[in-house]
Amino acid sequence: MRTPDSRAPSRTAASPRVAPGEGTVGRVDRLTRNPVRKETTVAVRAVRGATQLEVDEREHLLERVAELVRTVLHSNDLTNDDLISVIFTATSDVQSEFPAYAARLMGMTDVPLLCARELEIGGGMPLVVRLLAHVETDLTRDEVTHVYLHGAAALRRDLAHVHAVPDETQA
């Protein structure tokens, strides 16, 4: 008869990144034989953000996107490890750089990132970079703070929990 131990696979690169016993309950999963991890109650939440550029210039874009990402993390007490993925959109007048590059320059090298074009709806605000981040957090949906900076502060005046920093002329 096979004992549970003899059936346990040796650790491979595909095994969960846990030291023996660490973060587990000392059992293995019936199907995968992976160690059963402790139940945690951390939820997946989505955080929105947006910023407007003054001009479509690379250095300026990198600064504004870094400011946006930093503010989203800070406002929600998040670290890089809490990020699941980040999607950026940019209006079609933004051509100087990929917003995801700004995030990578900040050290976000292991977070899946994606850039896409925003819809071109007549009268839409120009030069806007938007962000949608999925994160692991203890915050409830109500407690999540969405971040709208510079001209983009005018986009969602309806939001209850928002960190809006308009430019002085707009405030």
Ligand SMILES: O=C(O)C(=O)C[C@]1(C(=O)O)C=C[C@@H](O)C=C1
């Ligand atoms: O939140 C924004 O960035 C908006 O511009 C608002 C809005 C919306 O109508 O909800 C519009 C377009 C974006 O793709 C996402 C959201």
